[in-house]
Amino acid sequence: xxxxxxxxxxxxxxxxxxxxxxxxxxxxxxxxxxxxxxxxxxxxxxxxxxxxxxxxxxxxxxxxxxxxxxxxxxxxxxxxxxxxxxxxxxxxxxxxxxxxxxxxxxxxxxxxxxxxxxxxxxxxxxxxxxxxxxxxxxxxxxxxxxxxxxxxxxxxxxxxxxxxxxxxxxxxxxxxxxxxxxxxxxxxxxxxxxxxxxxxxxxxxxxxxxxxxxxxxxxxxxxxxxxxxxxxxxxxxxxxxxxxxxxxxxxxxxxxxxxxxxxxxxxxxxxxxxxxxxxxxxxxxxxxxxxxxxxxxxxxxxxxxxxxxxxxxxxxxxxxxxxxxxxxxxxxxxxxxxxxxxxxxxxxxxxxxxxxxxxxxxxxxxxxxxxxxxxxxxxxxxxxxxxxxxxxxxxxxxxxxxxxxxxxxxxxxxxxxxxxxxxxxxxxxxxxxxxxxxxxxxxxxxxxxxxxxxxxxxxxxxxxxxxxxxxxxxxxxxxxxxxxxxxxxxxxxxxxxxxxxxxxxxxxxxxxxxxxxxxxxxxxxxxxxxxxxxxxxxxxxxxxxxxxxxxxxxxxxxxxxxxxxxxxxxxxxxxxxxxxxxxxxxxxxxxxxxxxxxxxxxxxxxxxxxxxxxxxxxxxxxxxxxxxxxxxxxxxxxxxxxxxxxxxxxxxxxxxxxxxxxxxxxxxxxxxxxxxxxxxxxxxxxxxxxx
Numbered sequence: 250x251x252x253x254x255x256x257x258x259x260x261x262x263x264x265x266x267x268x269x270x271x272x273x274x275x276x277x278x279x280x281x282x283x284x285x286x287x288x289x290x291x292x293x294x295x296x297x298x299x300x301x302x303x304x305x306x307x308x309x310x311x312x313x314x315x316x317x318x319x320x321x322x323x324x325x326x327x328x329x330x331x332x333x334x335x336x337x338x339x340x341x342x343x344x345x346x347x348x349x350x351x352x353x354x355x356x357x358x359x360x361x362x363x364x365x366x367x368x369x370x371x372x373x374x375x376x377x378x379x380x381x382x383x384x385x386x387x388x389x390x391x392x393x394x395x396x397x398x399x400x401x402x403x404x405x406x407x408x409x410x411x412x413x414x415x416x417x418x419x420x421x422x423x424x425x426x427x428x429x430x431x432x433x434x435x436x437x438x439x440x441x442x443x444x445x446x447x448x449x450x451x452x453x454x455x456x457x458x459x460x461x462x463x464x465x466x467x468x469x470x471x472x473x474x475x476x477x478x479x480x481x482x483x484x485x486x487x488x489x490x491x492x493x494x495x496x497x498x499x500x501x502x503x504x505x506x507x508x509x510x511x512x513x514x515x516x517x518x519x520x521x522x523x524x525x526x527x528x529x530x531x532x533x534x535x536x537x538x539x540x541x542x543x544x545x546x547x548x549x550x551x552x553x554x555x556x557x558x559x560x561x562x563x564x565x566x567x568x569x570x571x572x573x574x575x576x577x578x579x580x581x582x583x584x585x586x587x588x589x590x591x592x593x594x595x596x597x598x599x600x601x602x603x604x605x606x607x608x609x610x611x612x613x614x615x616x617x618x619x620x621x622x623x624x625x626x627x628x629x630x631x632x633x634x635x636x637x638x639x640x641x642x643x644x645x646x647x648x649x650x651x652x653x654x655x656x657x658x659x660x661x662x663x664x665x666x667x668x669x670x671x672x673x674x675x676x677x678x679x680x681x682x683x684x685x686x687x688x689x690x691x692x693x694x695x696x697x698x699x700x701x702x703x704x705x706x707x708x709x710x711x712x713x714x715x716x717x718x719x720x721x722x723x724x725x726x727x728x729x730x731x732x733x734x735x736x737x738x739x740x741x742x743x744x745x746x747x748x749x750x751x752x753x754x755x756x757x758x759x760x761x762x763x764x765x766x767x768x769x770x771x772x773x774x775x776x777x778x779x780x781x782x783x784x785x786x787x788x789x790x791x792x793x794x795x796x797x798x799x800x801x802x803x804x805x806x807x808x809x810x811x812x813x814x815x816x817x818x819x820x821x822x823x824x825x826x827x828x829x830x831x832x833x834x835x836x837x838x839x840x841x842x843x844x845x846x847x848x849x850x851x852x853x854x855x856x857x858x859x860x861x862x863x864x865x866x867x868x869x870x871x872x873x874x875x876x877x878x879x880x881x882x883x884x885x886x887x888x889x890x891x892x893x894x895x896x897x898x899x900x901x902x903x904x905x906x907x908x909x910x911x912x913x914x915x916x917x918x919x920x921x922x923x924x925x926x927x928x929x930x931x932x933x934x935x936x937x938x939x940x
Contacts, residue, residue, distance in 0.1 A: 250294075250295045250297050250304070250305055250310075251292050251293070251294055251295075251374065251375045251376050252292065252293040252294075252295055252307060252310055252375075253290055253291075253292050253293075253371060253374040253375065254267065254284075254290060254291040254292065254293060255290050255291075256307055256371060256374075257293075257307055257310060257311060257314070259323070260307065260308060260311035260322060260323050260324065260325075261311055261314055261315065261320050261321070261322065261323065262320055262321040262322075262323055263318070263320040263321070265314070265318075267284065267291065270293075270314065271284060271293065273317050273318070274293075274295070274310075274313065274314070274317070276607065276608055276609060277313060277317055277604045277605065278298065278301070278604055279295050279296070279297065279301070279304060279310070279313060280295065280296040281293050281294065281295055281296075282294045282295070282296050287373075287374055288370070290374060292374050292375075295310070299501060300501075300591040301591060302395070302498060302501035302502045302503065302590075302591070303395065303504065303588040303589055303591075304395075305395045305497070305498050305501070306391075306392060306393060306394055306395025306396075307392060307393050308322075308324065308393060308394055308395065309395050309588070311323075312570075312571070312588075315569065316566070316569040316570050316605050317605060319569060325393070325514065327513070327514060327517040327518075328517070329513060329516060329517050329520075329527055331526070331527070332527055332528070332529050333526055333527065333528045333529065334528070334529050335528075335529075336354075336355035336528035336529065336531065337409060338353070338355055338403075338409050338410065338411075338471065338528075338531060339409065339410040339411070339531075340352075340353055340410070340411045340412075340413075340531050340533050341410065341411070341412050341413070341533065342412075342413045342414075342533050342535055343412055343413060343414035343418045344413060344414050344415055344418050344441060345535040345536050346478070346536075347413075347415065347441045347453070347477060347478045347481045348413045348441065348453065348475060348476070348477050348478070349476045349477075349478070349505060349534075349535070349536035349537075349538065350475060350476040350505055350508065350532070350533065350534045350535075350536070351411070351413055351473070351474075351475040351476075351533050352473075352474045352475065352508060352509060352512050352530055352531065352532040352533070352534075353411065353471050353472060353473050353474070353512070353530070353531050354471070354472045354512055354513075354516045354527060354528060354529075354530050354531070355403060355469070355470070355471055355527075355528040355531075356469070356470050356471075356472065356516055356519055356520065356525045356526065356527050356528070357403070357468070357469045357525055357526050357528070358468060358469070358524060358525040358526055359383065359467070359468060359469070359470055359519060359523040359524055359525035360468075360523050360524055360525075361381050361382065361383055361463060361464065361465050361466075361467050361468075361523065362381065362382055362465075362523070363379070363381060363382065364379050364381065364382045364385040364386075364522065365382075365522065368382075368385050368386075368389060368522070369385070371389065371392075372385060372388055372389060372392075375392050377392070377494070381463065381464075381465070382519070382522045382523050383400050383463045383467070383470060383519060383523060384400060384463055386515050386518045386519050386522060386523075387399060387400050387472070387515055388494070389518065390511050390514050390515040390518070391494060391495070391498070391511075393511075393514070394507055394510065394511040394514065395498060395503065395504070395507075396474065396498070396503050396504065396507055396508050396511035397454070397494065397495035397498055397499060397503070398472060398473060398474050398511060398512065398515050399451060399457050399472075399473040399495070400463050400470045400471070400472050400473070400519075401450060401451075401457070401461040401463070401470060401471045401473065402461050402462065402463050402464070402467045402469070402470060403469035403470050403471045404467070404468070404469055405450075405460060405461045406445040406450065406461060406471065407445045407446045407447045407448070408445055408446020408447065409446075410445060410446050411443060411444070411445065411471070411473075412443075412444040412445070412446075413441065413442075413443060413444075413453065413475070414441070414442065414444060415438060415439050415440060415441055415442065416436060416437070416438050416440070416442070417438040417439060421438065422437070422438050423435055423436060423437050423438065424436050424440075424442060424449055426442070426449045426450075426451075426452065426458050426460075427458060427459045427460065428452065428456045428457065428458060428459060428491075429456055429457050429458070429459055429462060430456070431459065434452070434489055434491075436449075436452065436485070437488075439481075440452070440481075440484075440485045440488075441453035441454070441477060441481055441482075441485065443473070445461075448460065451473075452485065452489075452491075453475070453477050453481075453482070453485075454475075454477040454481075454482035454485075454486075454495055454496055454499035454500075455482065455485060455486055455489070455491055455493055455495060455496045455499075456491060456493055456495070456496075470519075470525075472512060472515055472516055472519070474508040474509070474511055474512035474515075475508065476503060476505040476508055477499050479499060479500050479501060479502045480500075480680065482496055482499040482500045483496075483500035483680075484680060486500060487682075502590050504587050504588040505538055505587055506587040506588075507587070507588060509530065509532065512530065513530070538587070538590075540584055540585070540587075541584075541585040541590070541592070541593075542582050542583065542584055542585070543582070543583045543585060543592065543593070543594060543595060543597070543598055544577075544580055544581070544582055544583075544595065545580065545581055545583060545595045545598045545599075546579075546580045546581070546595070547560045547563050547581070549595060549599070550563060550595075550598060550599045550602055553596060553599035553603075554599055554602065554603045554606075554611060555611055555612070555614070556603075556606070556611060556612075558602070558606070562606075563602055564581075566601070566602050566605045566606060567583060567598070567601070567602070569605060570589075570601055570605065571586050571589075572584065572585060572586065572589070572592075572598075572601075573586075583598055630833075631833060634770075634829070634833055634836070635717060635734070635829070637769075637770075638717065638736060638766065638829070639717060641765075641766055641769060642715045642738075642762075645713075645762060646713055647713040647714060647715045647738070648712065648713065648714055648715075649714075649715055649716065649717075650696075650697060650700050650714045650715065650716040650737075651716065651718075652693075652696040652697075652700070652716060652718065653686060653696075654689060654690055654718065654719065654721070655678070655681070655685075655686035655687070655688065655689060655690060656685075656686070656688060656689075656690040656691070656692075656695055656696065657684060657685045657686065657687055657688065658675070658687065658688055659684075659685075660695040661673060661675075661691070663695070663810065663813050664692075664694070664695060664783070664784040664810065665783035665784060665810075666692075666783070666784075667783070671691075671722055672691040672692050672722070673691070674691070674722050674723040674724075675688040675689060675690075675691050675721070675722075675723060676688060676689040676721055676723050676730055689720075689721035689730070690720055690721065691720050691721065691722055692720055692735075692826065693716055693718060693720065693735050693736075693737030693826055694737055694739075694784075694824050694826055696716070696737075697714055697716060697737050697738075697739040697824065698739070698806065698814065698822070698824070699814075700714055700739070701714070701739060701741045701820075701822060702814045702815055702816065705741070705816055705817075705820065706815065710742065711741060711742040712740075712741055713738075713739070713740045713741075714738070714739045714740075715736065715737060715738050715739070716736070716737045717734065717735070717736055717737075717829070718734070718735065718737070719732045719733065719734055719735070720732070720733060720735055733828055733829075733830045733831075734828075734829040734830050735801075735826055735827065735828055735829060736801075736825075736826070736827045736829050737824070737825070737826050738759060738762065738763075738803075738824060738825040738826075738827075739822065739823070739824050740755075740758070740759055740822070740823045741820050741821070741822045741823075742820060742821050755821070755823065756789045756790075756803070756804065756805055756823050758823075759803055759823045759824075759825055760777070760791075760803055762825075763775070763793065763801075763803060763825060763827065767795070767832075770832070770836050771836060771837045771840060772795060772832065772835045772836060772837070773795055773796055773835070775793050775794060775795050775800075776793075776794040776795070776797075776866055776869075776870070777791035777792070777793060777794075777803075777866050778791060778792050778794060778864065778866060779791060779792075779864055780792045780802050780804055782802055782804065783807075784806060784807055784810045785802065785804035785805065785806065785807055785824075786804060786805040786806070786807050786808075787807075789804055789805040789823075790802065790803065790804025790805065791803055791804060793825075793827065795831075795832075795835055796835065798831065800827055800828050800831045800832060800835075801825060801826045801827035801828055802825065802826055803823070803824070803825035804823065804824065804825075805821065805822065805823050805824075806822040806823070806824060844910075846908050846909065846910045848908060848909055848910070848911075848912060848913045848914070849908070849913060850881065850906050850907065850908040851906070851907040851908070851914050851916075851919045852904055852905070852906050852907075853904070853905050853907070853919070853923050854886075854902065854903075854904050855902070855903055855904075855905065855927055855938075856887075856900055856901065856902040856903075856938075856939040857900070857901055857930070857931065857934070857936040857937065857938055857939055858894070858895070858898050858899070858900055858936060858937040858938075858939050859898065859899060859901060859934060859935075859936045860897060860898060860899070861890060861897055861898060861899045863899065863901070863934070865885055865888070865901060867933075867934060868883070868885070868901070868903060868930065868934075869883060871929065871930050871933055871934070872905070872926065872930070875926055875929065877922055877926070879907045879908065879909055879914065879918075879919075879922055880905060880906075880907060880922075880926075881906045881907065881908045882905075882906040883903060883904070883905050883906070884903065884904055885901060885902065885903045886902055886903065886904055887900070887901075887902035888900070888901055888902075889902070900939055905923065905926070907919050907922065907923070
């Protein structure tokens with residue numbers, strides 16, 4: 250904010266040294282970025298933090314100067330004479346949730362001309378161009394009081410009334426208005442507008458409409474001074490991409506009690522510069538903001554700051570900040586003035602005391618007692634676990650993706666997630682920046698698929714991605730959601746020829762990545778069962794179980810889902826998601842070792858005919874249940890359909906390895922166990938032995 254030094258001095262009784270002023274303001278949290286010489290004046294360029302809306306005015310800065318230096322504040326003196334009654338005008342607030350107060354004054358018989366030189370100069374020093382004497386006064390008072398104002402041409406207002414409402418309040422989905430900059434803008438159902446009896450005439454808190462602009466032909470005006478809900482103004486301003494001096498202040502929160510002073514000040518100056526007759530104020534005030542009270546203890550204030558200030562000194566500082574204090578039962582109650590809505594708690598009171606006392610006066614000293622921080626072993630182990638997974642994935646050639654923790658409800662619809670699925674228990678953001686990021690994510694795969702879509706559009710044909718991040722599942726009767734940590738994996742290829750028949754992107758490769766990870770962490774061997782995930786290919790997908798508990802899924806994205814994205818060539822995309830919190834709980838802390846057998850293995854290969862929808866996991870389950878100690882390992886080495894195989898059937902070939910730890914197995918010994926095992930498998934699966 251640009252503050253002319255000569256203007257600031259008008260509101261302070263006493264001498265101000267520029268160098269001392271700039272240093273003190275900066276130390277108090279109002280950084281002076283530069284001091285510029287403009288014509289015969291100096292302009293301070295201040296950096297105002299978003300929470301200090303009260304300092305977006307000359308009077309606001311003067312308040313700070315008064316508190317820092319203990320000087321007296323001189324507010325501008327004015328008095329409206331000959332205030333006429335009954336302006337025959339009506340103001341109504343149809344949406345008090347977005348507009349807490351709306352006041353106006355009618356001024357008739359004004360003469361619109363150029364502004365006097367002193368007014369033009371002050372506006373120019375503050376970075377605002379002069380338009381005419383009416384508009385310039387509203388901008389001048391905005392800079393002076395920090396409260397935005399707007400002047401309407403009264404004769405262009407139909408029905409002699411103002412209504413404050415959104416399009417939804419009139420049963421409309423949207424509304425259009427041409428603003429003062431000549432741009433037609435579309436407002437949606439929850440954007441607040443100012444209306445006359447027929448049409449919208451301004452975007453509340455942002456910009457006025459061209460249809461009621463004050464021009465050289467204007468003779469009668471209505472001056473607006475209002476308080477709008479900051480969140481609504483911020484949302485409208487961001488959506489329109491339109492930031493103005495008014496919206497900049499309204500979205501940070503103006504002083505609801507000062508709006509009348511600003512309105513009266515502008516009416517007074519307009520009468521001084523443009524003539525006219527002022528009518529009595531119309532003030533509609535349906536929602537009052539209660540006086541904020543903060544309880545504080547001076548001992549704690551001193552403890553926060555690291556000082557030993559007396560109660561008298563603390564109360565003196567608060568008095569300089571216009572904070573009224575009452576003593577109550579061993580503590581104090583601070584009544585916060587309406588212009589300081591940023592103060593919320595006892596720590597804020599401590600900060601105000603420290604700011605005005607001077608941070609540079611707080612002595613530097615070591616803490617009286619230093620306690621060593623004990624290691625959180627649970628957290629430490631989890632971090633090591635996550636880092637090991639990250640290193641493992643990178644070592645296998647995967648690139649890490651880092652996405653925002655947001656998604657859209659439409660993503661769940663695209664992935665056809667059922668209504669009863671827990672992933673539908675999402676948390677909706679109150680103020681999303683865009684519809685595509687309107688809910689907290691409940692799964693990682695949609696964002697990885699969008700990463701794939703974006704990289705493909707940039708000419709990258711094949712790649713492998715992973716992401717480690719939280720998902721958020723809403724819980725009934727709980728303010729906080731479940732936030733499990735997940736690993737998401739994606740591999741993508743197009744019609745790509747690879748050397749030596751290798752394919753690092755297919756379903757079995759990703760399955761092998763998962764198996765290797767679980768072996769690395771000494772987690773029991775996983776079981777794979779046919780998955781019912783609607784977004785996965787029915788023949789190339791599986792849910793992953795460990796100890797009968799589902800920990801995730803792996804599979805190829807269904808072609809039907811891929812058509813909903815912008816892939817020019819339909820790719821082959823394999824994905825997986827694993828619940829890392831569950832995996833962490835399954836890690837075996839104690840490692841047991843056993844020696845390798847010194848005796849040779851005996852290998853037996855078997856091929857069986859089963860239905861083409863047979864799940865191969867059943868073979869492993871049956872062999873595991875058989876429980877013979879001579880069985881060392883089992884693996885499938887071929888699955889075949891085609892010539893020589895009956896329709897609706899498939900051939901599964903697997904190898905069983907037998908070995909003893911204390912002797913060399915004989916053929917008879919192995920054949921007895923092997924034949925009994927194969928007969929059990931055939932009996933349980935209705936398979937046929939393929940010879």
